[in-house]
Amino acid sequence: MANLRSIKVVLVAGLLATGSAAQAGSGFVALEGSDSTALHQDPQYTPQLFSYLQGASTKDVLVLGNVALSYTGGVSTTYTSTLTGYTLSDYSAIYIESPGGCCTADNTALNGFGSAVNAFIAAGGNLSIENYVGGDYDGVVVGGAGAPFGSIAGYGTGGGGSGCTDGEVVTAFGISKGFTQPPYDGCWEHQAYDMSYWGGLGYQNLIASDPSGYAFSNGSAFMALGGSLGTPAPEPASWAMMLGGFGAIGGAMRLRRRKGAVSFA
Numbered sequence: 001m002a003n004l005r006s007i008k009v010v011l012v013a014g015l016l017a018t019g020s021a022a023q024a025g026s027g028f029v030a031l032e033g034s035d036s037t038a039l040h041q042d043p044q045y046t047p048q049l050f051s052y053l054q055g056a057s058t059k060d061v062l063v064l065g066n067v068a069l070s071y072t073g074g075v076s077t078t079y080t081s082t083l084t085g086y087t088l089s090d091y092s093a094i095y096i097e098s099p100g101g102c103c104t105a106d107n108t109a110l111n112g113f114g115s116a117v118n119a120f121i122a123a124g125g126n127l128s129i130e131n132y133v134g135g136d137y138d139g140v141v142v143g144g145a146g147a148p149f150g151s152i153a154g155y156g157t158g159g160g161g162s163g164c165t166d167g168e169v170v171t172a173f174g175i176s177k178g179f180t181q182p183p184y185d186g187c188w189e190h191q192a193y194d195m196s197y198w199g200g201l202g203y204q205n206l207i208a209s210d211p212s213g214y215a216f217s218n219g220s221a222f223m224a225l226g227g228s229l230g231t232p233a234p235e236p237a238s239w240a241m242m243l244g245g246f247g248a249i250g251g252a253m254r255l256r257r258r259k260g261a262v263s264f265a
Contacts, residue, residue: 026121026226027120027124027125027126028126028127028225028226029121029126029127030127030128030225031128031132031203032130032191033190033191033192033221034130035103035130035131035164035185035187035188035189036183036185037130038069038102038130039100039102040185042071042185043070045182045183046069046071046073047071047072047074048179048180050069050072050075051073051075051178052177052224053092053093054092054093055092059091060076060090060092061075061076061091061094061095062080062086062091062095063078063080064081064096064109064110065097066099066100067097067100067101083117088116088125089120092126093126094125094128095128095130096109096130097130103156103164103190104133105129105130105132105133109137110137110138110140111138112138113138114137114138117140118139118140132152132191134146134152135147143197143198147198150215151194151197151198152191152192153192153214153215154189154190154192155190155191161215164187164188164189164213165188165189165210165212166184166188166210167213168188168208168210168221170182170206171207171208173204173206174206179206179207179222182221188221191221192220192221193220194216194219195223202225203220203225205223207222208220
C-alpha cells in the first residue's frame with residue numbers, strides 16, 4: 001500500500017508541474033500587431049478585441065495609456081498612465097497602448113508592478129500589449145526569457161519586415177473567439193510574430209500576418225496564450241508518461257482487489 005501511495009504522490013506532483021499552462025483560473029497574455037485600436041479607432045476590430053479581453057467578466061478593462069477609444073462595443077474601460085493606487089483584481093484585463101496610439105509599446109508602463117501583474121494573470125486576469133516589440137516587462141515574462149532577434153518583424157523591432165500591411169487573414173481559431181476579417185485601414189499591422197518560436201510557447205494565432213509583408217510566412221498578427229506568462233502546455237511525452245503511470249496505478253489496484261477476494265466453494 002505504501003508503494004501505491006508513493007506512486008500517486010509522484011504522479012500528482014508531475015501533473016501540477018507540467019500542467020500549469022492549463023491550470024484553472026489562469027488568464028492569458030495576448031500580443032497584438034495592429035494599430036487599429038488606438039490610432040485608427042476602428043469600429044469593428046476594437047469592440048471585438050475588448051470583448052475578447054473582458055471575456056465573461058463584467059469588470060472594466062484597465063487601459064494603460066493616454067489614447068481614449070471611441071468604440072469598445074459596450075465594454076467598460078478605465079484609463080490610467082500608472083498602476084499606482086489600483087487594485088488589479090478589480091479589473092478583467094489590462095491593455096497596454098502604444099504611446100500616441102502607434103507603433104511601439106511603452107516598456108516602462110509596468111515598471112515596479114511585475115509581481116502584481118503576474119499574480120493578476122495567474123488569478124485569471126488577461127494582459128494584452130499593443131505592438132509588442134520583444135523583451136520582458138520588469139518581471140512580467142512575455143515570450144519566455146525574451147523574444148530572440150528575428151522572432152518579431154516590423155516597425156521598430158529591428159527584425160526586418162515591412163512597416164505595415166493590410167493583407168492579414170483571421171484564422172478559424174480567431175473566428176471561434178469572436179473576430180472577423182480585419183478591416184482595411186490603410187496601415188493595419190505593424191508587427192508580425194514568427195509562429196515557429198511563439199507557437200512553441202503555447203501561443204495560438206488569431207489573425208495571420210500578411211505573408212508578403214514580413215520575413216516569415218507563418219507569422220501571426222495577433223496571438224493569445226491560454227495560461228499565464230509564457231508557460232508551455234505539457235509536452236505529449238509528459239502526458240504519455242502521466243497516463244501510463246495512472247494506468248499502472250489502476251492495474252496495481254485491480255491486482256490487490258483480486259488477491260483480497262474471498263472465495264466460497
